[in-house]
Amino acid sequence: MKKHVLTMLISSAFLLTACGSGDGGDSTYVVDDGIPKNNIVNPVVRVESYTDIDSDVNTDLDAVSASKSLMTYKMLGVDGTEVDATTLVFTPKTVAPANGWPIVVWxxxxxGVADKCAPSALGLGQTAELIEELLDEGYVVVAPNYEGLGSAGNHPFLNLKSEAFSITDAVVAARKYLKGQLGKNVSDQWVSIGHSQGGHAVLGAAQYASRAQLNYKGTVAIAPASNLAFILTAGEVKASTLPLAQQIPTLAQLDTYTALIVAGMQGYKSSVTYNEVFKNDTALIAPIAETECASDVADYLGGSMYAYATDPQKGKGSLSGYGRTQSGFMTLPVINTFLQTSSQPGLAKLNQKVFIYQGLADTTVPYQATDILVQSMKANGTSASDIQYTTNAIWDHGTVYTQNYASFVGNIDSLLK
Incomplete structure (x- = not known):
């Protein structure tokens, strides 16, 4: 059962604005659109050479990358102050065009929310294949870890603005470093692409793109997380219809996302306690989300459920008496605000092209949530002509990403023509 839960979460780990120009420089300065502009004078803290822990992946990247760096940079954090964050930066071996290499954000x-869960520490895995294709096309690739991953503090999991500023400020810092310190020819054009939580993040970056004060061109969002209250509620309903062997990993996945949300709030101004969100059985386990990565959190949560359900004196083959989330926890003011606004993309008009991919067989981000997202985007002013929504009955949460590399690169090429 533990292996089954782990497999479920590894597969789901893929999950869960306006346009400006010029170079960025005081984070508190706000212009007409209400978005603070990046006016950080010295955004680059330090730059180190980066080697992926997967030697096979690293060899592939070596063939197409002129440099691979781990950059620590300044960004505007979730509490409104400048904090350090980290990002990977890759440059291509291709000759830069006259107007410079465009930037693609992955x-x-x-x-997870702990430092050791940063992709730069875990390894790039399948992401390396897409990065390789983007480098081969002649793009600089910037791949942020997000606020709090590989840097001080917990990662504010699925906080839209935090993710967005992790992206915009990484673009500004990377461009300044490549142009100013290395003398590379880098364009002011940039686009973003992301999967699951990353799809959520790039929709946030689209909303807050004017912070970078560069030439933002559009985004590709793959199975983007959204409408979290719907996903959690629908998941509960579905789990209630499943046999125990399938019910436990489904509930463990849902509780992992909830635990990561609470863990990501710890140490910040907007926060709740674990006991406010979880009943005792889960509240005792959930804090490991601050120190362990998503798959391990799911193992602990699922393992505890399994131990209870199979105990002849406790569960007697059922989870009916097991303490998971508190009744009505989603109505807690902090959680309700998070679910309805702080985590929700599509509430503001987007002015550039958005490509959205969604698998109808996706059980992590169900297609119904993305349907609601697209409808909301249109209702909030994003032109229907700027949204290209592609679905497929066969794609699940993983294959919607792994089967469409060529399409993604083609979309990015079209944005950067």
């Missing part, structure tokens, strides 16, 4: 899926 936004990763759910890994």
């Amino acid at each position: 936004a990763h899926g759910t890994t």
Whole structure:
């Protein structure tokens, strides 16, 4: 059962604005659109050479990358102050065009909120294949870890603005480093692409793109997380119809996302306690989300459920008496605000092209949530002509990403023509 839960979460770990120009420089300065502009004078803290822990992946990247770096940079954090964050930066071996290499941001899926869960520490895995294709096309690739991953503090999991500023500020810092310190020819054009949590992040970056004060061109969002209250509620309903062997990993996945949300709030101004969200059985386990990665959190949560359900004196083959989430926890003011606004993309008009991919067989981000997202985007002013929504009955949460590399690169090429 533990292996089954682990497999479920590893597969789901893929999960869970306006346009400006010029170079960025005081984070508190706000212009007409209400978005603070990046006016950080010295955004680059330090730059180190990066080697992926997967030697096979690293060899592939070596063939197409002129440099691979881990950059620590300044960003505007979730509490409104400048904090350090980290990002990977890759440069291509191709000759830069006259107007410079464009920048493509890759936004990763759910890994956890602890430092050791940063993709730069875990390894790039399948992401390396897409990065390789983008480098081969002649793009600089910037791949942020997000606020709090590989840097101080917990990662504010699925906080839209935090993810967005992790992206915009990484683009500004990377461009300044490549142009100013290395003398590379880098364009002011940039786009973003992300999967699951990363799809959520790039929709946030689209909303807050004017912070970078560069030439933002559009985004590709793959199975983007959204409408979290719907996903959690629908997941509960589905789990209630499943046999125990399938019910436990489904509930463990849902509780992992909830635990990561609570863990990501710890140490910040907007926060709740674990006991406010979880009943005792789960509240005792959930804090490991601050120190362990998503798959391990799911193992602990699922393992505890399994132990209870199979105990002849406790569960007697059922989870009916097991303490998971508190009744009505989603109505807690902090959680309700998070679910309805702080985590929700599509509430503001987007002015550039958005490509959205969604698998109808996806059980992590169900297609119904993305349908609601697209409807909301249109209702909030994003032109229907700027949204290209592609679905497929066969794609699940993983294959919607792994089967469409060529399409993604083609979409990015079209944005950067």
